[in-house]
Amino acid sequence: STPSLQVDIQGYDVEFDPPLESKYECPICLMALRCAVQTPCGHRFCRNCIEKSIRDTGQKCPVDNERLVEEQLFPDNFAKREILSLTVRCPNNGCRDKMELRHLDNHVAECKFSTVPCPQCQES
């Protein structure tokens, strides 16, 4: 019952400072784990990425080919918390602010450098 729009959301595509450690990188989308889950073989993925992989390429872990079904995926709340507390740079051109990933959305909503769609023509 996941809305179809959300199915393809991958990891966090933001610049980490210092750079993201590989243990928090999704082996499928190569971005920071979003909604991290862990497999019984001890690998971490974005939930969306691994669920899509199981649907498209079969019931196995893409890293070591261990058998894997969706029911074996556990939310890795340790990794999730760690990732949300990492420092990222605001993606807006001209803005030099840095903040914890957990605060990025709030910042971007208020960032002076955000581009907003023109109310007349809808272009940014």
Next chain:
Amino acid sequence: MSAEENECVWSREQSRQCVNGVKWELESLLPARTLHFVERIGEQYMCPVCNSVVLNPHQAGCGHIFCYQCIRTLMDSQTSPKCPLDNMLIKSDEVFQDNCCRRELLNLEVYCTNASSCSHKITLRHLQDHLKCCEYESVECSNQGCAEETHRKDLLEHQQSVCSFRLELCTHCRKA
């Protein structure tokens, strides 16, 4: 997806004794020893119950990582077990064997547990193998009746010339 759909973690745990070819005999080996890591280890590897390095790490729904034995004891002894760090309810169907944490731990460097005499540094993954040949590991004399322990390097000397249970050739008939 809700965690309630997950099968019982304990039974799955028992079916997976082996991760990456390292059998976790360490579990039985380590409680009697003190591990000294070469680099300061992250607080995420410390069990909130026993305050030692997590043995057979299991992660709870709150994202904290416990020894298997510690979280099991917590869950068996209380009707609504709570995480000592954040007071969050520990639900058994959210607890899972954290093999990612286990792998990270196994890759950390430790000093030999006989470090007072032995100067070896190895990854935790290789500690067990090292102890099987460490010169300063205590080994029991295999002579029948003898309960003495010596360092591995001194065993031969003990068995040949110190052990009171050693068999000596009879000076008369030359038989043992």
